[in-house]
Amino acid sequence: MIRFFSIAAAAALLSTPALACDGFEVQDPYARASTPMSTSGAAFMMMVNNGDTDCHVTGVRSEAAARTELHTHIASDDGVMRMVHVEEGFIVPAGGHLALQRGAEHVMFMGLTAPFEQGNLLSVTLEFADGSEYDVEIPVDLERMPEMQMQGHDSN
Numbered sequence: 001m002i003r004f005f006s007i008a009a010a011a012a013l014l015s016t017p018a019l020a021c022d023g024f025e026v027q028d029p030y031a032r033a034s035t036p037m038s039t040s041g042a043a044f045m046m047m048v049n050n051g052d053t054d055c056h057v058t059g060v061r062s063e064a065a066a067r068t069e070l071h072t073h074i075a076s077d078d079g080v081m082r083m084v085h086v087e088e089g090f091i092v093p094a095g096g097h098l099a100l101q102r103g104a105e106h107v108m109f110m111g112l113t114a115p116f117e118q119g120n121l122l123s124v125t126l127e128f129a130d131g132s133e134y135d136v137e138i139p140v141d142l143e144r145m146p147e148m149q150m151q152g153h154d155s156n
Contacts, residue, residue: 002131003057018071020058020150021049021051021052021053021055021092021128021130021132021134022052022053023049023050023051023052023055024047024048024049024050024051024055024092024128024134025047025048025050026045026047026048026126026134026136027045027046028045028046029043029044029045029136029137029138030043030044030045030081030139030140030144031043031044031107031109031116031122031137031138031139031140031141032116032141032142032144033112033115033116033140033142036115036116036117037115037146038112038116039110039111039112040043040065040108040109040110040111040112041064041108041109041112041116041124042068042071042102042106042107042108042109043100043106043107043109043122043124043138044099044100044101044102044106044107045100045107045136045138046097046098046099046100046103047090047092047097047098047099048092048097049092049093049094049095049096049097050058050095051094051095052094052095053094054091054092054093054094055091055092055094055128056089056090056091056092056128056129056130057070057089057090057091057092057094057126057127057128058059058088058089058127059126059127059128060107060124060125060127060154061124061125061127061128062122062123062124062125063113063123064109064112064113064116064122064123064124065109065110065112065113066110066111066112066113067109067110067111068106068107068108068109068110068124069085069086069110070085070086070089070090070105070106070107070108071083071084071085071086071105071106071107071108072086072104072105072106073103073104075131081103084107085108086105089129090105101109101144101146102146107124109122116140117140117141117142118140118141118142118143119139119140119141120139120140121137121138121139121140122137122139122140123135123136123137123138125135125136
């Protein structure tokens with residue numbers, strides 16, 4: 001009987017989602033789409049790491065879209081900015097932060113399962129290199145202007 005409980009306890013621990021990077025939190029998240037008919041959208045936030053070690057965000061998932069990816073903008077050889085999937089993910093430095101904002105790093109939703117409507121909440125899971133996860137509810141804010149984003153935060 002003791003063996004049964006040991007196996008059951010081990011199974012319960014293995015099935016419990018791991019905690020995200022120690023000291024990691026998300027501040028000021030919001031999402032938007034360019035029009036009500038858009039098939040894609042983006043989310044922005046401040047990723048904060050109050051811990052002693054770097055946090056490596058390797059992926060993201062959400063039922064809000066057929067595909068959800070970590071993206072950034074890069075300049076092509078002709079100077080045109082384009083969005084690209086950041087397969088290696090983002091590092092949030094120990095004791096620092098990373099701003100996901102328009103024209104830079106962001107979460108990209110492609111093939112929206114429903115329109116982004118003002119005030120709705122999107123459930124998003126951030127995935128870490130160590131296999132841990134961080135769940136965040138992101139409000140849709142179609143009225144937010146770029147200068148309103150993350151006031152009071154300087155970039156690292």
